[in-house]
Amino acid sequence: MSEVYVEExxxxxxxxxxxDNITCTFEDGQLTVLVGPSGCGKTTLxxxxxxxxxxxxxxxxxxxxxxxxxxxxxxxxxxxxxxxxLYPHMTVFKNIAFPLEATRTPKDEIKRxxxxxxxxxxxxNLLDRKPRELSGGQMQRVALGRAIVRKPEVFLxxxxxxxxxxxxxxxxxxxxxxxxxxxxVTTIYVTHDQAEAMTLADxxxxxxxxRIQQIGRPEELYRHPRNIFVAGFIGSxxxxxxxxxxxxxxxxxxxxxxxxxxxxxxxxxxxxRPAGTLILGIRPESIQVSNTPSPGVVPASVYVxxxxxREILLDVKIGPQTLRAFVPADTRLQMGQDVWLQFHEDALYxxxxxxxxxxxxxx
Amino acid sequence: xxxxxxxxxxxxxxxxxxxxxxxxxxxxxxxxxxWIFATSFKQMGxxxxxxxxxxxxxxxxxxxxxxxxxxxxxxEQASQEGALKGTTEVKASPHLNFLIPVRNSLIVSTxxxxxxxxxxSLAAYAISxxxxxxxxxxxxxxxxxxxxxxxxxxxPTFVLMRSLNLLRTLLAMILPNIAYNIPLTTWLLAxxxxxxxxxxEDAAKMDGYRPLQIYRKVILPLSTPGLFSAGxxxxxxxxGEFMLASAVTMxxxxxQTVPVAILNLSFEYRYQWTWIxxxxxxxxxxxxxxxxxxxxxxxxxxxAGSVKY
Amino acid sequence: xxxxxxxxxxxxxxxxxxxxxxxxxxxxxxSLHRTADWLNAQFVGLQNYIAVMKSEAFRGxxxxxxxxxxxxxxxxxxxxLGMAIATFSVHPRLRGILRAVLxxxxxxxxxxxxxxxxxxxxxxxxIFGYLLMATGLVSRPPAFLTDPTLAVHSIIxxxxxxNASMMGILLLAGLASIPQDIYDAAKVDGARTWFRFRRVTxxxxxxxxxxxxxxxxxxxxxMFEESYGLTGGGPGTTTDTLSTFAxxxxxxxxxxxxxxxxxxxxxxxxxxxxIVYVNRVKGNLRFKE
Numbered sequence: 001m002s003e004v005y006v007e008e009x010x011x012x013x014x015x016x017x018x019x020d021n022i023t024c025t026f027e028d029g030q031l032t033v034l035v036g037p038s039g040c041g042k043t044t045l046x047x048x049x050x051x052x053x054x055x056x057x058x059x060x061x062x063x064x065x066x067x068x069x070x071x072x073x074x075x076x077x078x079x080x081x082x083x084x085x086l087y088p089h090m091t092v093f094k095n096i097a098f099p100l101e102a103t104r105t106p107k108d109e110i111k112r113x114x115x116x117x118x119x120x121x122x123x124x125n126l127l128d129r130k131p132r133e134l135s136g137g138q139m140q141r142v143a144l145g146r147a148i149v150r151k152p153e154v155f156l157x158x159x160x161x162x163x164x165x166x167x168x169x170x171x172x173x174x175x176x177x178x179x180x181x182x183x184x185v186t187t188i189y190v191t192h193d194q195a196e197a198m199t200l201a202d203x204x205x206x207x208x209x210x211r212i213q214q215i216g217r218p219e220e221l222y223r224h225p226r227n228i229f230v231a232g233f234i235g236s237x238x239x240x241x242x243x244x245x246x247x248x249x250x251x252x253x254x255x256x257x258x259x260x261x262x263x264x265x266x267x268x269x270x271x272x273r274p275a276g277t278l279i280l281g282i283r284p285e286s287i288q289v290s291n292t293p294s295p296g297v298v299p300a301s302v303y304v305x306x307x308x309x310r311e312i313l314l315d316v317k318i319g320p321q322t323l324r325a326f327v328p329a330d331t332r333l334q335m336g337q338d339v340w341l342q343f344h345e346d347a348l349y350x351x352x353x354x355x356x357x358x359x360x361x362x363x
Numbered sequence: 364x365x366x367x368x369x370x371x372x373x374x375x376x377x378x379x380x381x382x383x384x385x386x387x388x389x390x391x392x393x394x395x396x397x398w399i400f401a402t403s404f405k406q407m408g409x410x411x412x413x414x415x416x417x418x419x420x421x422x423x424x425x426x427x428x429x430x431x432x433x434x435x436x437x438x439e440q441a442s443q444e445g446a447l448k449g450t451t452e453v454k455a456s457p458h459l460n461f462l463i464p465v466r467n468s469l470i471v472s473t474x475x476x477x478x479x480x481x482x483x484s485l486a487a488y489a490i491s492x493x494x495x496x497x498x499x500x501x502x503x504x505x506x507x508x509x510x511x512x513x514x515x516x517x518x519p520t521f522v523l524m525r526s527l528n529l530l531r532t533l534l535a536m537i538l539p540n541i542a543y544n545i546p547l548t549t550w551l552l553a554x555x556x557x558x559x560x561x562x563x564e565d566a567a568k569m570d571g572y573r574p575l576q577i578y579r580k581v582i583l584p585l586s587t588p589g590l591f592s593a594g595x596x597x598x599x600x601x602x603g604e605f606m607l608a609s610a611v612t613m614x615x616x617x618x619q620t621v622p623v624a625i626l627n628l629s630f631e632y633r634y635q636w637t638w639i640x641x642x643x644x645x646x647x648x649x650x651x652x653x654x655x656x657x658x659x660x661x662x663x664x665x666x667a668g669s670v671k672y
Numbered sequence: 673x674x675x676x677x678x679x680x681x682x683x684x685x686x687x688x689x690x691x692x693x694x695x696x697x698x699x700x701x702x703s704l705h706r707t708a709d710w711l712n713a714q715f716v717g718l719q720n721y722i723a724v725m726k727s728e729a730f731r732g733x734x735x736x737x738x739x740x741x742x743x744x745x746x747x748x749x750x751x752x753l754g755m756a757i758a759t760f761s762v763h764p765r766l767r768g769i770l771r772a773v774l775x776x777x778x779x780x781x782x783x784x785x786x787x788x789x790x791x792x793x794x795x796x797x798x799i800f801g802y803l804l805m806a807t808g809l810v811s812r813p814p815a816f817l818t819d820p821t822l823a824v825h826s827i828i829x830x831x832x833x834x835n836a837s838m839m840g841i842l843l844l845a846g847l848a849s850i851p852q853d854i855y856d857a858a859k860v861d862g863a864r865t866w867f868r869f870r871r872v873t874x875x876x877x878x879x880x881x882x883x884x885x886x887x888x889x890x891x892x893x894x895m896f897e898e899s900y901g902l903t904g905g906g907p908g909t910t911t912d913t914l915s916t917f918a919x920x921x922x923x924x925x926x927x928x929x930x931x932x933x934x935x936x937x938x939x940x941x942x943x944x945x946x947i948v949y950v951n952r953v954k955g956n957l958r959f960k961e
Contacts, residue, residue, distance in 0.1 A: 504682065511942070
């Protein structure tokens with residue numbers, strides 16, 4: 001069990017800066033998720049920690065040991081691949097035994113540990129099969145078995161669930177979380193799926209374009225996103241963004257066809273700010289929709305309705321801009337109908353259009 | 364900091380090792396060719412000097428001039444040849460003209476490539492895109508033919524060419540070589556065709572096209588790279604063909620292809636290694652150039668035609 | 673209808689490949705001494721075969737052909753595998769150079785390659801003889817092409833040069849078709865280089881190795897140009913193969929009957945290997961029905 005510490009790591013490919021000065025800690029025994037869109041550098045970071053990629057500069061520590069420059073086979077780590085990467089010519093038993101054989105474990109101990117691992121993962125009956133005779137879920141378990149059998153210092157998981165169908169993925173997600181908590185091994189988990197990231201993570205690291213955007217617990221990231229990227233990436237459906245003008249004299253935000261009067265909290269935050277453009281962010285689940293006007297509301301018209309069963313996901317238009325909001329499933333609405341949206345002040349986010357950083361963000 | 368520099372030293376060590384390995388393989392593959400190349404630029408007679416010059420001190424195009432017929436193999440060389448043979452007899456040699464076999468080989472190889480591509484592309488189209496009853500069997504018949512040794516067909520082919528009065532003509536090489544190259548080209552093209560999107564063909568069928576029209580107007584235009592790489596194999600294959608060529612040309616200079624001509628040159632002027640080297644360089648240059656330029660396709664075709672299937 | 677597309681190709685292949693095989697088979701039972709006198713050819717039954725089997729020359733050629741096949745394929749495999757692994761492991765920039773270089777010996781026509789090696793093995797001015805002398809291993813250049821034992825091995829060396837890199841290309845394709853994830857998994861699983869090679873790379877490459885070896889054997893068994901161009905079969909008939917004998921009987925001695933019997937022996941040997949080869953790869957000969 002060890003903490004993993006990454007210090008000022010950069011990875012430069014010819015023209016691309018894949019990792020741009022990454023510094024972060026993966027706490028001992030916790031499950032940390034690296035999340036971001038494809039090409040954001042999360043897999044590169046994971047592979048750098050594994051030793052499959054050498055960083056251009058920076059340092060990596062596993063426990064107290066500095067490991068950059070150490071080959072992967074001496075790092076005492078285990079990795080689960082998206083493709084599972086099972087050895088096709090070996091039985092399940094041999095697959096799970098491989099890391100132990102590679103590190104010269106005595107034969108009887110290998111057998112004992114493989115059988116025990118298989119029992120934990122409920123694959124005892126598959127030990128004699130070859131990978132091609134297994135289903136996706138079974139291969140997943142074997143891959144996990146190969147990772148946990150050697151009791152490594154760190155688990156690295158590269159989108160391990162993305163090859164499973166949607167239903168099985170949810171089941172395996174829960175099992176994985178349970179297993180990780182039980183074993184208490186430091187785990188670094190890469191995914192592009194923010195929902196998966198939110199459910200699994202003790203801690204989330206959001207990455208984009210080779211940089212860390214924000215680090216925090218899932219609910220922190222949801223409540224206090226540092227910038228537009230994180231705000232738009234965490235949460236589903238994503239946060240709505242509207243361009244508005246801040247008018248200090250009117251003490252309000254002015255958008256197309258509406259004026260939103262600001263309360264004392266926001267006026268305090270915007271005290272020193274001149275008039276100008278801001279980006280307003282509001283989550284779909286924080287918008288209240290009514291079909292009668294009242295003071296301080298934003299007029300809009302219904303564009304599309306998606307019946308989700310529990311509720312209706314509504315696309316509404318404010319001038320040229322589209323917003324999404326939820327209404328109860330039994331709400332009667334028609335396309336083109338006028339509605340009025342109420343944004344609760346506490347659920348509101350304002351971002352600087354230049355830096356994209358949240359105005360309420362404090363380092 | 365310290366560890367960073369040890370990292371750098373390991374990198375250097377790795378680079379040196381990789382460089383040496385690369386050099387060894389390059390030396391293995393190109394060394395023998397280099398030696399022939401160097402020999403072809405030597406002054407006549409100096410190729411026998413011991414210790415040998417690794418690059419001629421006075422490089423000359425003399426050997427090339429001789430085999431291309433620009434310069435007659437003069438009395439000086441002839442007498443030198445006589446000296447080596449231990450006689451003083453001076454033999455007047457006719458002008459050499461290596462351009463004739465090069466021209467012949469170009470004609471044969473180009474025609475063979477074109478012919479094999481035509482027949483093979485038709486067959487490949489049927490195999491990869493149409494339904495018919497004996498498909499797998501026909502494919503097997505075509506494919507297995509590619510594994511047969513030439514020596515088993517050579518005598519009857521010779522007899523056939525004689526009865527058709529085609530001995531000592533280029534056609535006697537062209538026709539059988541088309542057949543020899545059909546198996547591989549059919550296979551390469553069938554694989555290529557089968558990867559084209561089926562929607563194109565369905566769309567063409569809806570527009571009322573018939574198979575032959577689809578083959579001409581949809582499949583062939585989309586398959587230029589595939590045709591090209593299959594064509595390269597037919598070209599290279601027929602360029603190097605020796606057994607049949609040597610049998611049907613029956614020593615007639617005018618119809619000899621490059622491989623036959625080189626062997627004959629090496630018999631006739633067996634002491635003139637600068638000439639033979641120059642001839643080898645000339646005949647290999649084009650092949651090596653083609654193989655290097657189209658390397659990616661050549662490698663694909665090689666693996667598709669032997670291991671991968 | 674579709675059959676019309678495939679018929680021209682089938683006709684060509686039948687006319688110039690399958691039909692001649694039948695002809696050769698028939699020839700092998702006749703006494704055909706003069707190429708002009710076909711109509712009065714005399715049926716001699718198995719006499720051609722008996723004569724061939726009885727002859728010392730045949731046994732020599734048969735032995736040499738087998739020895740040559742085993743030796744060249746073994747060395748080509750070893751060197752080809754080495755070159756493939758090297759090419760696979762070096763930096764991508766060097767890999768590009770190596771892949772290009774590996775194609776070169778393959779692109780040279782076999783008879784031209786034989787000529788080339790005749791110069792390298794030249795008795796007076798050959799570079800190999802000189803290098804051996806310069807290193808002090810021998811006092812005078814060895815007779816690479818005229819000493820019986822040396823000639824046999826010179827031919828093998830020349831063939832290995834010509835074909836090892838082709839073998840390397842095929843094995844390289846096999847190496848590249850193993851998913852990168854598998855190599856990476858083995859690395860993080862704690863396997864060192866040699867353990868990875870022995871336990872992961874080699875077993876996964878084995879099917880490719882097998883097919884490559886079978887494929888090369890198919891061609892080695894019919895070897896012709898290397899002997900014909902390098903030594904002409906000499907000294908004596910020590911480096912004559914079944915193919916060079918068949919060819920000489922056809923076109924030097926004009927004895928088509930005996931030549932055909934030789935050709936049939938080669939044919940049978942090739943067919944035996946071909947059956948194994950075809951069975952290994954035919955599963956992949958599939959197209960949408």
